[in-house]
Amino acid sequence: MNANVKIEAESAAPLSTASRVPAWMARLGRVGLHNLLPPIAITLLFLLVWEMLCSSPASALPPPTQVFSDTWELIANPFYDNGGNDVGMAWQILASLERVAYGYALAVVAGVGLGVLVGQSTWAMRGLDPIFQVLRTVPPLAWLPLSLAGFQDSNPSAIFVIFITAIWPIIINTSVGIRNIPEDYRNVARVLRLNGIEYFAKIMLPAAAPYIFSGLRIGVGLSWLAIVAAEMLVGGVGIGFFIWDAWNASLISDIVLALLYVGIVGFILDRLVAWAGRLVTRGTSEG
Template structure:
């Protein structure tokens, strides 16, 4: 667009006998001046406020329910002669455990170290249990997914192994403990084996179900495109079975957490299971209740973490 101009008469030297010619003076178009271009815009806080509102709506019902349960618990157990301590008594008697969970834990780079011969806070026991769960669950995920793909792809392997898996998965976790102690002779590898043997079955069965439920259309397209085994795995099988895999992994991580707590209660030493059993033997029921809260929160967090990883992988697969 041509900027408006204003004609201004200015005297210039012109040839004799001719009238002076007008000269154009350029006037900036309104709004094109540099000062006018600097328009201050306010910060849009609506996305942030919307996110906070959604988070509050998601958390508020749970907080209200927890508050209501605590009130009922307090009223039911605050009287004399109650065998279960009220929340106020839990806070009074176990304040040291609640406020100093990292007592006796030394951070060593990206890891941690539990002090020997000292009183260890509840977080130290939780970290020890989580370390065992991480090792056992990782092994169960690797072998479980591999075996699930095998019996999902091969009818012969399915007929041969599925009945065996169905029998073994019904064995309670603690029933494996004497056998694992007899094989490994030590508490640490026995606990890891117990987690492995407990968590592997849902991973195997859910992965196999995902492979078997791949639509025939996908298989036919893979044949038409002459995909090699690696391409078929990455482009067809993996995207189709990721939801089933992570369903099994979410079940497996929950069962791993249950198994390690039970195993540590029997084996002793360190770990959140040992902390619960030791508190019970010491008649510290309030410490046991605090440990149960920790177990529930950690189990919830593990489930959500595995689910979040599964959703991310499913979107990228």
């Protein structure tokens, strides 16, 4: 009988040890496995296929191993500064982000304001909406010669291109959100006799926030796309000009690295705006 008790105790020991693993660690492991494993596997498969296709001496594009070896100095020293345009990738990206920040901020202020006007006023919608629909179809780079002629400087010209590119989805989504505010909300505002500022802060903005942030997410993505293209033409320090300069120097590996950084930064910008949208729309609707 004692032998049976001893066997049962030994068989139960592993179970008691496993039960001491915190629940949050097990849950974190499951979430990590669910969210990280698929992209890691696909990325490794993509790199393998890329390596196989581009390893031939006749290939015009470098394989990932060559890209890594060719650009190691850029990766290891992102903040070097040799003066002029000869600076590290971090400074290139920060210069582009600075232009995007100025242009995008202006687009947010003007876009939300015009969107509220168009959404609230039937006359404004009839007068401005056709103009907006025509102007938003103009390609971003088509504005660059006009902005260069007007500003006579490459930096404000690039900022203007960002502004004119990002503003349209913000206007359109904001106006749609304003027009879709439930009539009950408007009736509550009339009963409470809210003034214009109170109505905007307590009724209009919370109700239309999901639409507004949808426009903001589209706008920040277009901003990042436009600045890279604009910098290829206006020059100076920036990730777009870095790509164009690398092409002129036939540094294909540098271009590949820059494109990777562009994609990562664009993804981070989108996630930041989405995170801000979830904070604002919490308790009202999903952003």
